[in-house]
Amino acid sequence: MLGYLRQDGNKGIRNIVVVAYLVECAHHVARTIVSKVDNEDVQLIGFPGCYPNEYSLQMMEKLCTHSNVGGVVLVSLGCEGFNREQLAQTIADSGRPIETLVIQKCGGTKTTIESGVEKAKAIFQQIQSTQKVDMSVADLVVGTICGGSDGTSGISANPAVGVCFDKLIAAEATCIFEETGELIGCEHIMAHRAETPQIAEDLVKCVEKAEKYYTIMGYGSFAPGNAEGGLTTQEEKSMGAYAKSGASNINGIIKPGEIPHKKGLFLMDVVPDGDPMFGFPNIADNAEIVEMIASGAHLILFTTGRGSVVGSAISPVIKICANPETYKNLSEDMDVNAGAIIEGKATVEEVGEEIYQQTLMVAKGAQTKSEELGHKEFLLTYKTFENIGPSCLR
Amino acid sequence: MSRNKFILVNQADNVLICCQPASSGEVALIDDKKYTLSTAIDVGHKIARTDLNSLEKVIRYGVPIGSATTDIKAGEHVHMHNMKSDYIPSHTRQAKAGE
Numbered sequence: 001m002l003g004y005l006r007q008d009g010n011k012g013i014r015n016i017v018v019v020a021y022l023v024e025c026a027h028h029v030a031r032t033i034v035s036k037v038d039n040e041d042v043q044l045i046g047f048p049g050c051y052p053n054e055y056s057l058q059m060m061e062k063l064c065t066h067s068n069v070g071g072v073v074l075v076s077l078g079c080e081g082f083n084r085e086q087l088a089q090t091i092a093d094s095g096r097p098i099e100t101l102v103i104q105k106c107g108g109t110k111t112t113i114e115s116g117v118e119k120a121k122a123i124f125q126q127i128q129s130t131q132k133v134d135m136s137v138a139d140l141v142v143g144t145i146c147g148g149s150d151g152t153s154g155i156s157a158n159p160a161v162g163v164c165f166d167k168l169i170a171a172e173a174t175c176i177f178e179e180t181g182e183l184i185g186c187e188h189i190m191a192h193r194a195e196t197p198q199i200a201e202d203l204v205k206c207v208e209k210a211e212k213y214y215t216i217m218g219y220g221s222f223a224p225g226n227a228e229g230g231l232t233t234q235e236e237k238s239m240g241a242y243a244k245s246g247a248s249n250i251n252g253i254i255k256p257g258e259i260p261h262k263k264g265l266f267l268m269d270v271v272p273d274g275d276p277m278f279g280f281p282n283i284a285d286n287a288e289i290v291e292m293i294a295s296g297a298h299l300i301l302f303t304t305g306r307g308s309v310v311g312s313a314i315s316p317v318i319k320i321c322a323n324p325e326t327y328k329n330l331s332e333d334m335d336v337n338a339g340a341i342i343e344g345k346a347t348v349e350e351v352g353e354e355i356y357q358q359t360l361m362v363a364k365g366a367q368t369k370s371e372e373l374g375h376k377e378f379l380l381t382y383k384t385f386e387n388i389g390p391s392c393l394r
Numbered sequence: 395m396s397r398n399k400f401i402l403v404n405q406a407d408n409v410l411i412c413c414q415p416a417s418s419g420e421v422a423l424i425d426d427k428k429y430t431l432s433t434a435i436d437v438g439h440k441i442a443r444t445d446l447n448s449l450e451k452v453i454r455y456g457v458p459i460g461s462a463t464t465d466i467k468a469g470e471h472v473h474m475h476n477m478k479s480d481y482i483p484s485h486t487r488q489a490k491a492g493e
Contacts, residue, residue: 151411151438154455155403184481189457211481220482227486230412230438232452232472233479236459305438325415325437342413342437 001364003135004070007095011135012067013298013363014041016314017124019073019116020064021046022087023080029101029109030075033116040371042120043313045378052081055256055383061090062257062294064098068314070127071097073120075112078104097123138172138263140363143292143300144244145178147285150229150305150323154240156348157303157322157338162246163352164301164359165265169248174260176292177245178268180210181221181281185235186242195249195264202253206269210281213271217280225306229323244303255385256291268292278382286310286379289317299362301355309333311370313378316362319369320355335369398423400441404456409440409472411454422469429469440472452477 003011019042021030027046034044045063047056064072064087072091076084084100091098099119106112144161146153165175183190187207194200214220220234231237251264260266270291271281282288289300289312299315302308305322307330321327324339331337336355340346362368400410400422410424416435421428424443435441440454446466451458460477470476474484483490 151440152413153438155401155411185459186457214482219485220479222482222484224485224487227474227484230436230440230473231484232440232474232477233460233484234482235457235479236454239455239457239459323437344413 001135001360002132003139004067005131005133006067010067011133011139012069013135013365014068014314014316015070015127015130016068017042017071017073017120017127018045018064018069018314019043019075019120020060022074022076022082022084023050024048025050025077025080026075026103029103029112029116032113033073033075033120036113036117037120037124039124040374042124043376045313045380047082047380049382050080052083053382055385056380057083057087058257059290059294059380060087062259063290063314064091065094065096066293066314067296068298069096070130071123072099073116073123074098074100075116076100076102078102097126099123135363137168137360140168140173140298141176141260141296142168142173142359143176143178143289143295143297144303145285145288145292145300146182146241146244146303147308147310148223148304148306149226149231149237149240151231152229152339152342153303153305153322154243156341156351157305157320158240158243159348160338160341160351160355161244161301161303161320163349164355165244165246166248167352167356168359169246169263169265172263174263174296175265176254176260176268176295176297177265178270178288178292179221179241179282180206180267180269180271181214182238182241183207184211184214184220185238190242190245190250193248193250195251199250199252203250203267206253206267206271209269209273210271213276213281216276229305244301254295256383257294259296268295272383273386274384277384281383283381284379286312286377287381290378290380299359301359303338307333309370309373309375310377311368311373311375313376316368317370317375318355318358318362333369333373400424402443403454406453406456408443408446408453410443412437412439412441424468431469433471435471442466442468442470442472444468446472
């Protein structure tokens, strides 16, 4: 496979221009620029809040310099709290073309849109000459998430992704699983897979943090559709979700936006540190997808039982359907039918191999169902994290 | 005979998982014994493999996934009406469950 070579040596599997609004007040202008350019490789991201937040600044820096991103147009209203100068500097330092448009200085909505369309098209043209170089599985960062889980997820799609993860890790890729709130109940089982006793201790601690946080929020990471699909408790959902991580050693814990420092399997601790401040850790699946992308994920393996249809900006999302009934109903949205395991027509191993092959094809440029259908969801909200690093949980 | 509609995930489990929609009145085979289903069971849902006492742990994947809140008979639907989380209560669109 070939990848787009970036200045930092990383390789991308897509070459996207992101148009990023830096406050909700600039959202309409940024969205209109993207819709007028009407190019699947020019995509909208953004942050809605006006108050400054270290996490969201760091997330936007990582997203705008992601290996799948070739260039950036920032759209600011002008008076918001977002540190657009720092973001623009980080992007420029990464060697990517970057333009900043400030609506209050550009003469308003109409002229900013006109200027933005021109600049996005120019950057798109400019990055068509990005050098393409050999890329191997070992260069890939792959994340996994489950959404709209049901009672079949934990015995079909999730363990099949686990098989795929084990294959990726054997080929020296980097894999990320996440949502510590959906590991409540399996922390001690998971700790047995830790590479070191310290990591084992930290795995347990970060799940305990999630349990405490969700208890204060009043709801677990559990949706009504999970129950309709046969899941009864948080810990039942957790055991199913945990199967996505496969059987490899767990090499470390990362926080959103932190790039894994070596190859292997990493748990992303998505629950904020300190007293709950900004509400639920992740208000919907796309917030978790965005966090894995900010940690370098080139593509996302998304398992679903009830039938999620989402994709994402920046990185392709491969949809793996756990439930054969759902697959019949939503087959146009699904890349892999893991429901065949439930029907006794395929084994977990076989579907795991199919997901692995699909991952390679998408990395080589094949479009996923969600890409074909134009899904480019994006969600970024406020959070607070203490220092990242081995001692981040103490 | 067609494949059993209910599968055992782990030998230690005391519930089985439904893999094909089953109707009320249908006969389910559990460890070679026949049980008549008193309700319809959808794919992904659980039925009891053995009689469970109130407060007994419900085991799936070989680990506890919550506790029974009433006595449950083998073959009965096991869900929010008769079991609850040992961690955080679940909820439906209408209400919280198992509090």
